Amino acid sequence: MIGRLQHTFSVTAQAFKWFVSYFDARSMFVRRSGTSSATTACNYGVPQGSSLGPLCFNLYIALLSSVIGSFGVRHHQYADDTQMYIAASKDDLKVNIDTLEKCTIAVHYWLLHNGLQLNL
Numbered sequence: 001m002i003g004r005l006q007h008t009f010s011v012t013a014q015a016f017k018w019f020v021s022y023f024d025a026r027s028m029f030v031r032r033s034g035t036s037s038a039t040t041a042c043n044y045g046v047p048q049g050s051s052l053g054p055l056c057f058n059l060y061i062a063l064l065s066s067v068i069g070s071f072g073v074r075h076h077q078y079a080d081d082t083q084m085y086i087a088a089s090k091d092d093l094k095v096n097i098d099t100l101e102k103c104t105i106a107v108h109y110w111l112l113h114n115g116l117q118l119n120l
Contacts (some may be wrong), residue, residue, distance in 0.1 A: 001060055009059065022052065044115070054079065060114070065109045071103040082107075 005011040005019055005120040046053045057080065068075045069082055075084045084103060088096040108118045 067106055071099055073103045
């Protein structure tokens, strides 16, 4: 995430330092019925329910749009839901299905490479 903020979105100076401090040296624990677990290091992700969570996720997956677009496939994204589609006629249906399949495979590999998983 830090690399993506710096290299893809050119976040620098004080804003970059602020993000680094937000992600660096985090810990977590679970509390249930008044009893807490031991604290453990949290090296990945953002705290559940945090106000920065949705923004960070959107920034993290922003490059997925270019993967999908490289196939000429249109898409919508909302939170962690991405819908891909192509307008097609009967005459070019096979070509468009093949394109969607290839795009889906590319999306799958991009997600795996970025530590995410496609929910088929």
